[in-house]
Amino acid sequence: MMHIRVIGICLAAVFLAAAHVFPTPAKAADETFVFTAIPDQDESRLRTRFEKVATYLSAELGVPVEYVPVKSYAAAVTAFRNDQVQLAWFGGLSGVQARGLVDGSQALAQGAEDLEFVTYFIAHHSTGLNETDAFPKDMAGKTFTFGSKGSTSGRLMPEFHIRNQFGKSPDEVFSRVGFSGDHSKTIALVQSGAFEVGALSFAVWESELKAGKIDPDKVSVIWRTPTYPDYQWSIRGDVNSRFGPEFMDKVRTALLEMDDPVLLESFPRSSFIPATNDHYAPIVKVGKDIGLLD
């Protein structure tokens, strides 16, 4: 008889779960405005940090605001597209991908640092490569690691320059190509000599250098890319109809007026400045050139 009871309760639990999954739709009046963000460095304690941002936005906008943590740029894009978040702090490439998938969505603001973002190429000292102004073609034939597959500074821009300079794909240029998944991992892998050359966000390099995590006898910068636009806040096009007229403008103002260093530190940016979709035309072009965007 024990069996029957256990089975019965298991079934009940499954139905209870099913009932939870399809709840009655919430009333529009108390609809929650949800955002997500992945900082380009230091992903520890995301929820604690971004819940402060949520509190700030909620006070400025007069609606409940919630933060949802996601794992990757692709996951952020998916959540934005599926309307599970309405606002997101995207990288350059993921922002372009997301806005391409949601009609009417807008880039609202970018970090002051994002206007002129740079990718650093770094090399292990055993390669004998030193910093040059011209693109260091000597890196051909070495092993090379990108960062995350969906990263602008760790993938898109370095791949663009490699293809542009060599006229070949990274696979053909290097003896081995990897994806470390993260800027910090790229440093660790090149520093250990596991990969000879790598490319990453200048911001992560500078901050890890300051934190003493980099041994300058083992790894150093060999080339800096020209500047390009990177991270930005993007918002879905349908927010005005759901959260009230001029909601989008209110969000933009709230972001631009964010001046509490504690909040800005989470991104980390010194301030936010206005951005538009057109700012990111160079990223669209590069993405199409190297076949990451259709």
Added chain:
Amino acid sequence: MTSTISRMYRASPLARTLGGFIILAFVLLLFADVEISTVDPWTEFGRLLLGIVTPDFTATENILNAILYTIAFALLGVTFAVIFGFALALVFQNPLVRGFCATIRAVHELFWALIFLQIFGLSPLTGILAIGIPYAGIVAKVFAEILEEADTRAVAATPSGTGALSMMLFVRLPDVWAHYRTYALYRLECGLRSSAILGFVGLPTLGFHLETAFRQGNYSEVSALLLIFYVIIATQRLWARRQLLPIYLIGAVVILPWSVQISMANITRFFVVDIVPFPLRNGEGFEGLMDWLGLLLANQALPGTVATIQLTMIALVATGLLAALFFPLISPLMIGRTGRSVGHVALVVIRSTPEYILAFVLLQLWGPSMLPAIVALALHNGGIIGHLVGRYTETITLRSDAPRGIARYGFEILPRVYNSLLALLFYRWEVIMRETAILGILGIATLGFYVDSAFAELRFDRAVFLIGITALLNIVIDMISRRIRTSLRLRTALEGR
């Protein structure tokens, strides 16, 4: 005379099969991309070791939630799998059902999760189904096999004319019920591992924090999270009690964050737009589709398949060797009580550390090639098989004058466990192949690597196509493995399935 000798030296079918596998693995290893290329790994490795011995349990926010979610997804996923797997097992003779089950279990839970993330987003349904669906396929197969192998005497003694339902409920089920329970409990351990790993793609389990901490080099946090995970797995026998199960299940349903809304439009869009090959959506017609397919096959599917098979076969043989080395660590026939406790802890650590973490540590140490992946897969699976074989030796009684030490291992124990060890190994063949998927995320260009890239590039048409190829490959391996096990009469204990 010569014929007697040649008969004496003619290898048995088992030895020939085994020899074939070993030679094949050796040849593949010759062509494999295996090298040690790091120059000075010790700085980072030193930081890693320091982190391991200084676990920081305060570094992870909401750690209690992560622990509870890990257990909740495992419980609900496995419950789903057992209920549906049981139902499917009853009609498993039907070839359609058989094929369906083979297909759903051929896709790794990480891939299911990546697909459901597109459809349901971060709803708990994603995690429950990602574990529940492939596990239902596995449970169905194993439950059906148990039913097949059950004692037929009770059935024979039942009067003719007994209804099929009564026969099932009152005659056949009581006989196999205990086996089903044991197996369900074993699945729960697997479910806990899977649940943690699903965090790597974004579910809020321990793996979510583990992956971030590892990627960013916060090794003290990594150490703490791994320790918590080991404790959950190692104490499962203590807390996973049948009487408490209903309470756990209701608790699991209550704590999961159900607030994420599911939209029908997203579900529909995934099926009618996202996974339709790009040229068709773009109106390029049949010709465009052929170009797309040709490029995808030539540039990703074929090289990915070759690398996947290569990695799988080498890792399979290495797994067998390691399992034979590992099982004595926990065998009462080989090692005393204290030594065995150490052995148990060692094997829990080896088999519960996600392959991804193992591989990444080895990558740091040896540099990028197939080597870290081979060793990581062999360690993880060798740990699992070693554990099962070690436990099996508890049932063996030796003569009082049995030899000791290496002679006991070689002449008494190994011959007795040899058969089950190989059976377990062949059973895990398809599991190892599925697991190469995770290492694809590491950058070894298996099929998993290309699937991961397709998801990163938001090209779901390619992702689903490539997942289809991995499923096909898995089904083929499953079939070959079954044939080998049948023809060599390799049988395994319940837990190895």
